[in-house]
Amino acid sequence: MNILVTGGAGFIGSHVVDSYIELGHNVIVVDNLSSGSLENLNPKAKFYHLDIRDDKVEEIFKSEKIDIVNHHAAQMDVRKSVEDPIYDADVNIIGSLKLLQFSIKYGVKKFIFASTGGAIYGEQDYFPADEEHPTRPLSPYGVAKLTVEKYLYFYKEVHGLNYVILRYANIYGPRQNPHGEAGVVAIFTSKMLKGEQPIINGDGFQTRDYTYVGDVVKANLLALNYDKSDVFNIGTGIETDVNTLFRKLKELTGANCDEVHGPPKPGEQRRSVISYEKVYRTLGWKPEISLDEGLKLTVEFFKNKFAERSR
Known part of the structure; x- marks a missing residue:
């Protein structure tokens, strides 16, 4: 399959890219290298040095015939989101929306989204939180991730785009x-x-909830073959x-x-x-x-x- 991994030169994304390539998939990476690094990048991946908000990203969907989008690119600093919520929303909401629009336009089969299990629930009512726990994010970062989750539901119901949302704990x-x-x-x-x-x-x-990145990669592998749309916590409890x-x-x-x-x-x-x-x-x-x-x-x-x- 042709899999687009956004943030594929970053910490978690690069490990996901490695595992997809090991399985024999054709992996295309989009990363602006704001927090990612070329030394993380798998040499077998096709790399585009682009921001997800750049209109040139549409050319990738057009030319690479993307089957699955794995979306890890993000403004991921919770404190920065508090200081500059507009920038956070621009990257995490508008950037994601552009990818979703291109996914519909070019017939993408599935959208795997890296969300947050840490920031999305806010101060918890019970421990550990399951997926039914009320979502009361206390940061613009958490609000943005929850917003994209709601958009994914919309794109599934209205446009038929399948999705898997992975709500990560504190990954290291x-x-x-x-x-x-x-x-x-x-x-x-x-x-x-x-x-x-x-x-x-x-x-x-x-x-x-500190969760090792190798375990997170396995969740991204399992998401490839899951044929329904759903949201899952990825943590240790x-x-x-x-x-x-x-x-x-x-x-x-x-x-x-x-x-x-x-x-x-x-x-x-x-x-x-x-x-x-x-x-x-x-x-x-x-x-x-x-x-x-x-x-x-x-x-x-x-x-x-x-x-x-x-x-």
């Missing part, structure tokens, strides 16, 4: 960008290996607080840093953890990499990367 692993505000595992690991001091926001007891994460990473990196706390970030969610029961029941997906194993793999990746750069 090799290739995660340590330079943004998002991705605490990458940020802490990078600072620890460089001998710098990581800062824990607030008291550090805020929890997240396990809460881990930031203080615990800090200590695990400190031990793995051998860092000699203190546990330093800074001011809390305004509007930061206190607890976030999602249930994977539905996707297990429907597609047979479950997380297979434990947090300890995933952190070990991630630290090894960053160690190797820093060793290569210092040669």
Whole structure:
């Protein structure tokens, strides 16, 4: 199949591209490299250095005869969305709408959408949250993701476009960008290996559902062959607080840093953890990499990367 992966040079998207290529699919990548990197890009993928909002993207749909769109390109920084909701909406809503319009126009069979299980539910009523939990996003980023989910329902009902929505927990692993505000595992690991001091926001007891990127890739593989339209949480159902994460990473990196706390970030969610029961029941997906194993793999990746750069 001809599969278009937006954000295919990014952290999660590049791993998805690798797995699709391994299966023998023809993969086309669109990425503006704002957070992605050419070193993540699979050499067997056909690459277009474009923003998803660019009208030239239509030419790709026209010439590449796309069967499936896997949409990972996004403005993914929650705090940036709070500071500049208009920019966030332009990328995450308008950019997605353009892809949906082209999908209808050029006969795309399925649209796989990377949504958020962290930001979409807001402060949870129960733990872990399932897909029926009320959606009360506390950031423009979460609002935008929910908006695109609603548009997908519209495009299915009115235009017959099948979709699979994957609501991700807090994804971590090799290739995660340590330079943004998002991705605490990458940020802490990078600072620890460089001998710098990581800062824990607030008291550090805020929890997240940390899910390894390799497990997320498997969900994107299963989505290819699912013939219905649905929404699935992709997480572990396990809460881990930031203080615990800090200590695990400190031990793995051998860092000699203190546990330093800074001011809390305004509007930061206190607890976030999602249930994977539905996707297990429907597609047979479950997380297979434990947090300890995933952190070990991630630290090894960053160690190797820093060793290569210092040669």
